[in-house]
Amino acid sequence: MTQPSRNLAILGLQWGDEGKGKLVDLLSARFQQVVRFQGGNNAGHTVVVNGQSIALHQVPSGALHPECFLVVGSGVLLNLEVFRQELDRLLQRGIDVTDRLLISEKAHIILPHHIALDQWREGGAGVNKIGTTGRGIGPAYEMKAARMGVRMGDLKHPETLMDRMRPGYNEVCILLGPDAALPSLEAIASQLQAWAQPLLARIGDTQAHLMNAEARGEAILFEGAQATLLDIDHGTYPFVTSSNCSIGGLFTGTGLSPKSLGKVIGVAKAYTTRVGAGPMPSELLDATGDRLREVGREFGTTTGRPRRCGWFDAPITRHAVRTNGADGLGLMKLDVMDGFEEVGLVTGYRNSHGEVLTSLPSCAQDWLGVKPEVRMFKGWSQATRGVRALADLPKEARVYLDALMEAAEAPIAYLSTGPDRDEGFAWPGLFLEGMI
Numbered sequence: 192m193t194q195p196s197r198n199l200a201i202l203g204l205q206w207g208d209e210g211k212g213k214l215v216d217l218l219s220a221r222f223q224q225v226v227r228f229q230g231g232n233n234a235g236h237t238v239v240v241n242g243q244s245i246a247l248h249q250v251p252s253g254a255l256h257p258e259c260f261l262v263v264g265s266g267v268l269l270n271l272e273v274f275r276q277e278l279d280r281l282l283q284r285g286i287d288v289t290d291r292l293l294i295s296e297k298a299h300i301i302l303p304h305h306i307a308l309d310q311w312r313e314g315g316a317g318v319n320k321i322g323t324t325g326r327g328i329g330p331a332y333e334m335k336a337a338r339m340g341v342r343m344g345d346l347k348h349p350e351t352l353m354d355r356m357r358p359g360y361n362e363v364c365i366l367l368g369p370d371a372a373l374p375s376l377e378a379i380a381s382q383l384q385a386w387a388q389p390l391l392a393r394i395g396d397t398q399a400h401l402m403n404a405e406a407r408g409e410a411i412l413f414e415g416a417q418a419t420l421l422d423i424d425h426g427t428y429p430f431v432t433s434s435n436c437s438i439g440g441l442f443t444g445t446g447l448s449p450k451s452l453g454k455v456i457g458v459a460k461a462y463t464t465r466v467g468a469g470p471m472p473s474e475l476l477d478a479t480g481d482r483l484r485e486v487g488r489e490f491g492t493t494t495g496r497p498r499r500c501g502w503f504d505a506p507i508t509r510h511a512v513r514t515n516g517a518d519g520l521g522l523m524k525l526d527v528m529d530g531f532e533e534v535g536l537v538t539g540y541r542n543s544h545g546e547v548l549t550s551l552p553s554c555a556q557d558w559l560g561v562k563p564e565v566r567m568f569k570g571w572s573q574a575t576r577g578v579r580a581l582a583d584l585p586k587e588a589r590v591y592l593d594a595l596m597e598a599a600e601a602p603i604a605y606l607s608t609g610p611d612r613d614e615g616f617a618w619p620g621l622f623l624e625g626m627i
């Protein structure tokens with residue numbers, strides 16, 4: 192009989208920034224391969240090395256564990272300048288990942304004109320402003336779908352690099368006009384080659400690499416970026432990113448089959464945050480929202496923007512649990528809710544006609560007027576910060592968490608009670624027990 196796969200996916204269940212990086216960091220030591228499979232430098236997580244924080248955007252979080260091999264899959268977008276800066280910053284802290292890194296030759300490259308187009312839409316032109324990170328993510332994925340993208344493998348063929356770039360570049364020039372002041376194609380090509388030179392030996396067939404690793408019995412950790420409600424198909428379209436950040440993107444972004452997956456951890460905060468525009472029925476535009484933002488330090492890692500804050504939203508999380516087949520929740524930042532007199536839980540939605548919704552709206556128009564049904568719970572005066580065992584949680588927090596699990600239709604597999612590695616615990620009797 193075949194053994195169940197030990198491979199594990201860590202995916203976001205809300206609008207990103209759930210704290211996936213902490214779980215990846217806690218678990219990486221048990222995995223030989225850590226893989227990013229979608230998104231680009233719109234993602235961001237802060238890791239602490241020798242007491243100093245480094246913001247990583249594209250390098251998999253497993254970088255900190257010397258035994259982990261790092262894979263950047265085909266579904267990822269790379270900004271080579273940022274990638275090189277991240278590798279350099281790690282190197283300055285004594286972490287050299289170059290011998291344990293493989294980048295898919297199919298991964299697409301974010302080019303300067305993609306960034307210019309993203310910013311043109313968001314800024315000056317304002318024709319389709321949704322509050323992107325301005326990193327060129329949408330246009331780079333558009334070029335991929337329009338078959339005008341440039342891939343990491345193209346860097347190994349410098350003689351055709353300009354030809355690969357020209358169609359997309361010309362289209363952006365037409366759209367943006369001469370005032371856009373884009374660098375010339377020649378300048379872009381030579382800059383790309385300069386950045387790529389030290390990486391050329393690290394570009395290869397990541398699908399084969401991962402399949403071989405599996406055949407050797409190694410375990411793979413899949414590190415999601417962004418989250419289900421930002422998924423281009425299953426999120427709050429059009430206020431989404433341009434990749435599949437839920438489970439489907441894992442398979443297209445690695446080339447592995449669904450049979451390669453063991454368990455799925457869905458990561459959510461004990462409350463809800465979102466950056467950028469779009470529906471968020473749980474949003475609190477009052478002092479309570481401000482308090483969550485201040486205590487939870489809810490400001491973007493990538494852009495520094497203040498995040499919108501609200502109570503835990505069970506309808507969106509349940510949707511994400513179902514979409515991803517999450518086996519359990521990684522529930523983060525419970526301690527941020529310490530000391531509130533009351534805490535809320537969004538248990539359901541009603542539409543503008545007062546009807547109860549049993550699934551999420553699909554269209555932006557149908558989100559308008561959606562109202563949350565909020566159940567209030569007594570808060571806890573005893574702090575949860577740093578709690579490392581279920582028995583040590585205040586009883587009011589247990590009541591809240593039990594209701595949250597029931598409403599989200601998933602058990603908590605890991606509870607985080609603070610930013611440090613040892614602040615939190617694996618839920619007894621669940622699959623992470625003994626792993627963290």
Ligand code: IMP
Nearest residue numbers: 207233234322323324328431432466467
């Ligand atoms: P884009 O991914 O830059 O195109 O931005 C599209 C939407 O996704 C915007 O609302 C962004 O704020 C949001 N977004 C993209 N990446 C992240 C992330 O890592 N965390 C939270 N929100 C994100």
